[in-house]
Amino acid sequence: xxxxxxxxxxxxxxxxxxxxxxxLFVHDALKAxxxxxxxxxxxxxxxxxxxxxxxxxxxxxxxxxVVPPRTVCEWCFRPMSEYIPxxxxxxxxxxxLCYVTWDVRRIKEPEIPAVITLDGASQLGxxxxxxxxxxxxxxxxxxxxxxxxxxxxxxxxxxxxxxxAITDILYFKPLPKEEA
Amino acid sequence: xxKEVAIIGVGWSGFHPSTPEVSYKELMYAAxxxxxxxxxVDPRRDIESFVTVAEDxxxxxxxxxxxxxxxxxxxxxxxxxxTGDGLHGLATAYMLIRTGVFDVVAVEGHSKASNIQxxxxxxxxxQDPVLNRPLRLNTHFVAGLEMQRYLHDSxxxxxxxxxxxxxxxxxxxxxxLASYSANLTAEDVMQGPPLAWPLGRLETATPVDGxxxxxxxxxxxxxxxxxNPVWIAGMGWCNGSASLESREWSTLPYVExxxxxxxxxxxxxxxxxxVDFAEIDDTYAYKELQSLEAxxxxxxxEAGELLMQGAFDPYGEFPVNASGGSLGVGHLLDATxxxxxxxxxxxxxxxxxAHQIEDVHTGLVQSWRGVPTTSAAVAIFDNQEG
Ligand SMILES: [Zn+2]
Numbered sequence: 001x002x003x004x005x006x007x008x009x010x011x012x013x014x015x016x017x018x019x020x021x022x023x024l025f026v027h028d029a030l031k032a033x034x035x036x037x038x039x040x041x042x043x044x045x046x047x048x049x050x051x052x053x054x055x056x057x058x059x060x061x062x063x064x065x066v067v068p069p070r071t072v073c074e075w076c077f078r079p080m081s082e083y084i085p086x087x088x089x090x091x092x093x094x095x096x097l098c099y100v101t102w103d104v105r106r107i108k109e110p111e112i113p114a115v116i117t118l119d120g121a122s123q124l125g126x127x128x129x130x131x132x133x134x135x136x137x138x139x140x141x142x143x144x145x146x147x148x149x150x151x152x153x154x155x156x157x158x159x160x161x162x163x164x165a166i167t168d169i170l171y172f173k174p175l176p177k178e179e180a
Numbered sequence: 181x182x183k184e185v186a187i188i189g190v191g192w193s194g195f196h197p198s199t200p201e202v203s204y205k206e207l208m209y210a211a212x213x214x215x216x217x218x219x220x221v222d223p224r225r226d227i228e229s230f231v232t233v234a235e236d237x238x239x240x241x242x243x244x245x246x247x248x249x250x251x252x253x254x255x256x257x258x259x260x261x262x263t264g265d266g267l268h269g270l271a272t273a274y275m276l277i278r279t280g281v282f283d284v285v286a287v288e289g290h291s292k293a294s295n296i297q298x299x300x301x302x303x304x305x306x307q308d309p310v311l312n313r314p315l316r317l318n319t320h321f322v323a324g325l326e327m328q329r330y331l332h333d334s335x336x337x338x339x340x341x342x343x344x345x346x347x348x349x350x351x352x353x354x355x356x357l358a359s360y361s362a363n364l365t366a367e368d369v370m371q372g373p374p375l376a377w378p379l380g381r382l383e384t385a386t387p388v389d390g391x392x393x394x395x396x397x398x399x400x401x402x403x404x405x406x407x408n409p410v411w412i413a414g415m416g417w418c419n420g421s422a423s424l425e426s427r428e429w430s431t432l433p434y435v436e437x438x439x440x441x442x443x444x445x446x447x448x449x450x451x452x453x454x455v456d457f458a459e460i461d462d463t464y465a466y467k468e469l470q471s472l473e474a475x476x477x478x479x480x481x482e483a484g485e486l487l488m489q490g491a492f493d494p495y496g497e498f499p500v501n502a503s504g505g506s507l508g509v510g511h512l513l514d515a516t517x518x519x520x521x522x523x524x525x526x527x528x529x530x531x532x533x534a535h536q537i538e539d540v541h542t543g544l545v546q547s548w549r550g551v552p553t554t555s556a557a558v559a560i561f562d563n564q565e566g
Contacts, residue, residue: 026310033297034240039203072209074250077224 041069044083050164052156054118054134058082067118067134086120088154089175093117093133097143112138116152116172139171151175185277186402186409187394187561189219190525194390195357195509198294204239207391208290209251215393216253220405221284223253227395229276230254232261232288233269233514237302240295252288252393265289265547266392266518267557271415273396283401287394289515293387306552312424320384322424322551324376327466329429331378333481336469338378340484342369344465345383345507347487351494352504354534359388359510369465383465388510392518394525410528413542413560414448416441420554427554435461435474435546438558442544443476446560451477451544452498455560457527457537458544459520462505471546472500475558499537502527517547517557528563 017023038046041057045068048055057069057080064075065084073080095114100106115133138146139155152172162168191214194207202210216223230252234244241247245261248254262268266289273285296302300318307313330336343366352358364382372382402409418441420434421427439451448454458477462468469483477498478486486492492500503509503523512519524543526532542562549555 026314028305028309028313030237030305031298031301032237032240034295035297036240036295037200037203037292039201039206041206042203070250071206072251072253074253074255075224077222077253 039071041071041080045069046164046166048085049166049168050162052088052159052162052168054086054088054154054169055083056086056118056120058084065120084120086118088118088156088169090116090118090134090152090172092138092146092148092150092152094148095138095146097146110143112141112143112146114138114146114152114172136166136169137171138173140173145174151179153179183399183411183564185274185396185398185412186406187412187521187525188397188402188406188409189215189217189221189393189395190522191215191218191393192357192390192519192522194290195359195388196390197359197386197388197510199292199389200294204290204292204295204391205247205251207292207389208248208288208393211290211391211393212252212286212288215286215395219395219397221395223286227253227257227284227286228282229258229273229285230260230288231269231273231276231285232259233264233266233518234261234289235263235514237305238296238513239292248288252286254286258282264514265549265555265557266515266521267415267545267547267559268417268517270394270396270412270518270521270559271417271557273394274412274415277396277398283398285396287396287518288391289512289518290389290391291387291511291513291515292389293511293513294389299387303551308422308424312552318376319551320376320379323384323464324379325424326429326470327379327464330466330470333430334469334473334484335481336466336484338370339366340469340487341378341383341465342366342380343487344462344468345369347493348462348468348501348505348507350508351502351535352508355504355509356533357390358504358508360386360508361504379464379466383507385463385506385511388512390510390512390515390519392512392515392522394518394521408529408563410525411562411564413562414442414444414446415557415559416443416445417555417557419556422552422554424552430470431480432470432474432554432556434554435471435548435556435558436476438556439475439546442558442560446542446562448542448560451475455498455542455544456540457499457502457524458546459501459503459505459523460544460546461548461556462501462507463511463516463548463550465507467548468500468505471548475544475546494535494537502532502535502537504535517545520545520547521559521561524559524561528561
């Protein structure tokens with residue numbers, strides 16, 4: 001319909017017409033399976049997560065650290081081979097409250113994705129220009145209290161259950177006031 | 181001769197059946213570093229625009245162009261990805277330079293075929309969803325249909341198709357990039373398992389992983405940066421009918437048109453006389469013969485006989501796929517056209533090593549996007565020494 005036309009000629013279709021086979025349609029499902037090689041940088045990062053360590057890569061030339069590590073610095077194109085263990089605490093850079101899930105269901109309690117700037121910049125000295133954040137979710141928190149600058153800490157899976165995946169960290173939760 | 185755009189650097193990585201030690205980004209980076217060093221350029225400073233070729237279904241990531249800049253040195257620069265063969269990417273880069281806006285442009289293509297667990301299923305989704313896909317046929321059937329009609333109309337034989345495999349995999353013995361070099365007989369090839377008869381499994385190229393990066397520059401910039409520029413004398417591309425129901429089965433009119441477009445730009449009247457060698461489609465063995473005819477290198481129905489006489493051998497009158505082609509080197513999915521371009525550049529620089537062809541000035545490169553497509557591109561390269 002448009003602002004000028006509120007009824008088009010013809011017979012409209014409803015879902016039942018498809019179910020009843022009144023309309024020619026084709027259902028197909030794509031069988032698409034991939035086994036992506038993680039390679040040097042991401043492979044090392046995931047192995048670190050399994051041990052409970054978050055690794056970043058540092059470029060001396062640009063004085064920048066990124067999470068997860070990479071083999072090339074996007075700013076200067078030099079190889080990035082210096083991996084640095086970072087703290088599993090950090091500060092919320094940005095966040096969102098999501099009321100629709102990955103598989104498109106509406107939910108009452110929001111999921112809270114956040115980019116968290118990890119602690120560890122101090123190791124790099126005052127000249128450090130940029131600290132990459134980790135992309136994860138927040139938990140054990142009242143959505144109304146989440147804010148930019150909030151101090152948070154990783155909640156890890158029990159060591160035996162970790163498999164070298166981003167989900168080895170369950171989520172980040174607020175740091176108690178005395179530790180923040 | 182067209183001296184507007186030159187290839188000033190080439191780089192590659194991988195060229196193995198699997199590359200578990202690196203991610204696709206690391207594979208791309210390794211090829212890019214080589215190409216930039218070869219061209220003598222710093223991507224952050226000198227390269228103004230980047231073109232990559234990739235297909236989302238093949239990568240397993242939607243909107244894949246999002247994932248290409250960092251490892252090419254292209255972050256915060258002009259970048260785009262096209263869903264085409266590497267030669268379509270090369271044509272795009274060529275046009276970017278011809279606009280006059282850019283002086284140095286890089287093109288990238290890669291294959292991480294080993295990571296795709298269900299390649300046949302993904303290729304199957306290239307079939308028409310309403311008319312063809314419900315028949316539930318492995319997409320190689322399209323090549324079987326084409327080969328059948330091609331042999332029928334051209335008079336080419338099964339032995340001649342098998343001889344393409346023998347030649348290319350033998351040529352590959354001298355190419356360090358090749359994964360499938362072998363000393364075979366036509367008998368070995370014909371006794372291999374059938375795939376979509378008359379097409380046999382051994383007449384079908386096997387995928388490999390690899391990345392190719394090519395750096396192009398304007399004539400002015402090439403003169404400044406390069407001692408051994410390889411000039412792009414002409415480029416053409418064309419698509420035929422997608423319809424399996426009504427397409428031309430024994431000839432390749434879209435290859436013919438793409439070639440005519442490239443020949444017109446390059447000022448080539450008779451490719452047999454004016455081109456010194458070719459790296460062309462051999463995804464399936466019969467395609468090499470069919471493509472040679474469509475490219476006008478010989479008449480329809482002649483390629484098989486010329487092949488048997490040795491005309492297309494590395495020391496023959498018109499060497500074809502001296503690199504080993506896709507049958508010998510392996511098929512790089514969307515990067516296949518760039519692999520052929522790479523081989524042609526190495527030949528024209530005299531850097532092809534053990535498979536170097538003597539005294540070459542002009543090379544032809546052609547690629548096809550594979551079943552079920554009718555999508556082809558052609559490039560003519562020249563080292564200006566002729
Ligand atoms: Zn850097």
